[in-house]
Amino acid sequence: MTAIDDLIAAGRALVDAGLSPGSSGNVSVRAGDRILMSGTGTRLGALQPADIAELSPEGAHLSGARPSKEVSLHVALYAKNPTHRAVVHVHSPSAVALSCLEPWSAHSAIPPLTPYALMRVGQTPLLSFVAPGDPAMGALITDSPYTFRAALLANHGAVISGEDAATAVDSTxxxxxxxxxxxxTEGKPRRLIPAHDIAAITERWGMPWTDPADQ
Incomplete structure (x- = not known):
């Protein structure tokens, strides 16, 4: 499959999973020294090659469709995770809802309730609100002191990167x-995964997690 095929398949998978209502969300892949990204206003489940924008690593539009206004999110997350080849941004219902609440902790808005989130995502900080499309969205990622492959955007949604497009979709x-x-489980007496198990799981699966004692 080509990078364009990967991008189209990722868009369809996100829609099939119910994570990209309407024309919301965007997805990109890195191909050599270029970023290929879904164009603005496109429906991820019906992407065609003509719907894809070609960008420089810095986010400059080179050719193709007009890129999403949230280019800065993708560029910043690629810079944060240089080995990753795909980025997904969605307005999925549960991610948006949780992004409207106060975070569980500074390093992760999501508490460690299941091993699967620790195995496939790791810590997910909540980034401060800025209006969609504001270039400051990228700065929130760049300036965060935490390592992460996923973050919640306050009152907005989520952004996730992965080693390839399929992995980014699975993480999403x-x-x-x-x-x-x-x-x-909000407002109930939760039973969290013990700290030593969190450390063992995230280390084994290579996922980021900050020990509160190190903050």
């Missing part, structure tokens, strides 16, 4: 499930 699905479980 797991993130949405983790947010749903966090919402279902």
């Amino acid at each position: 699905v797991e993130l949405e499930e983790a947010c749903r479980i966090a919402l279902l």
Whole structure:
């Protein structure tokens, strides 16, 4: 498959999973020294090659469709995770809902309730609100002191990167499930995964997690 095929398949997978209502959300892949990104206003489940924008690593529009206004999110997350080749941004229901609540902790808006979120996502900080499309969205990622492959954008949604497009989609699905479980248990006496197990799981799976004692 080509990078364009990967991008189109990722868009369809996100819609099939119920994570990209209407024309919301965007997805990109890195191909050599270029970023290929879904164009503004496109429906991710019906992407065609003509709907894809070609960008420089810095986010300059080179050719193709007009890129999403949230280019800065993608560029910043690629810079934060240089080995990752795909970025997904969604307005999925549970991620948006949890992004409207106060975070569980500074390093992760989502509490450690299931091993699967720790295995596939790791810590997910809540980034401060800025209006969609504001270039400051990228600065929130760049300036964060935490390592992460996923973050919640306050009152907005989520952004996730992965080693390839399929991994980024899988992480997005797991993130949405983790947010749903966090919402279902909100306000109840939760039983969290013990700290030593969190450390063992995230280390084994290579996922970021900050020990509060190190903050």
